[in-house]
Amino acid sequence: MAKSFSLEPKKVAPVETPNRRICTEIPVPESIPVIEKLRKFEPRSMTGQPLVVWDRAEGYNVYDKYGNKWIDFSSGVLVTNSGHANPAVKKAALAMIEHGLMHNYCFPTEIRSELVEKMVEISPDPLNKVFLLTTGSEACECAIKLSRTYGQSVGGKKKIKIITFDDDFHGRTMGSQMAGGSPASKEWIVNQDPDMNQVPFPNSFKYEWADETRDDYSDDNCFGIWMGFLEKQGITPDTIAAFMPETFQGGWAQFMPVGFAKKLRQFCDDNDILLVFDEVQAGFGRTGKLFSFQHYGINADLVCCGKGISSSLPLSAVIGRPEVMDLYGPNKMTSTHTGNPVCCAAALANIEYIFENDLIGKSAAMGEVLEKRLDKIVEKYSDYIGNCKGKGLVKAMVFVKKGTKDIAPDLAHEIVKLSIEKGLLFFAPVGAGSTIKVCPPLIITREALLEGLDILDEAIAEAILAG
């Protein structure tokens, strides 16, 4: 269960480097009324994040208005791939506002045409159609609808199952939550759809059979064992419309073994099943490829995008094969804020910036720096870090109770708190509350990345000592 951070200001050592500045107690006493007002007027569920009252953010830094400055290892939950308030993105959004178009419903606009053309240009064939939406959950809901519709078109009323994975996260709206793999978070639904089913994700931290090195294709390998979970639930291929995995599982930054993904693709092809990758947090260069499913050497039928698509303003998308994307006639798939012109301008500028500045290559290169330094941290605290996975500029460390596989949410929480007191920003631990994710903007410098990792190292040592 996620914990709130304490409202009690704490005296902390001052910090002053070109990348960080801490010059007040943390949380800042003057910021407490702001937090209290939020706590009074917002639901309790909004109280989970560390108590840093953001004033502005630029590049890889977040600032409050009391003189403090953090290195951001969160990218605002994996959104700001091209950096906070990227100048090109800001200029494009401002230009659209200044020009005088801030909303257009589904009426045609030039900027929307430019964005969808660009998105098709960068997507692998035959992903040649794009539908713009607003949130990642909405994109997943749309992919679910298209998949079920497609399934029925090729296999009749029974081909409607959407198969997702234990521990998956696809959002918090009803359909996306039903597709999620956390039973506790969907208890409120009560009457859950019997045709949205979960099977284990090949997660090597949890299952021996999911060892990434076991990529052979024999029946007793990872994929063969995994098929048993479908069979156990009585799920046959003729009832499946789509598989919809997170490309890597957010709670652990765990990818599938490549051989598993290839086998899954083949299984989908053999049985007219769609393979939908939820790339909401994995896309737009985050892992050293434009889309993370490209690490598997396979293609998707539909891709759900969000977050890093604009590095800022709310925009999401489903990209897909035309025969699936075109299943609905005029005005049957709409959303009020579809392709908002300011968001489109921001997204187009963001994508151009990512390519013109090779942020995908930078993510891969900086990912190596990150991995090397994290390996040392994992080695140093091996009794407390059960797992550390990820690619490019996303890595997730799962903290455990000393020498066990039992997760340690209190330790993870303390590490985040201590890091923040030292000028390094993370979002609250994720998964079951014991995973700390390192996911800075892709424009982070090597120097700032290493500085942040030194702080993380210190914070882990202090948290263990205090524990």
Ligand SMILES: Cc1ncc(COP(=O)(O)O)c(C=O)c1O
């Ligand atoms: C993989 C994945 N899918 C979907 C979502 C939902 O996106 P949103 O919060 O924009 O609805 C998220 C958000 O964290 C995500 O990580």
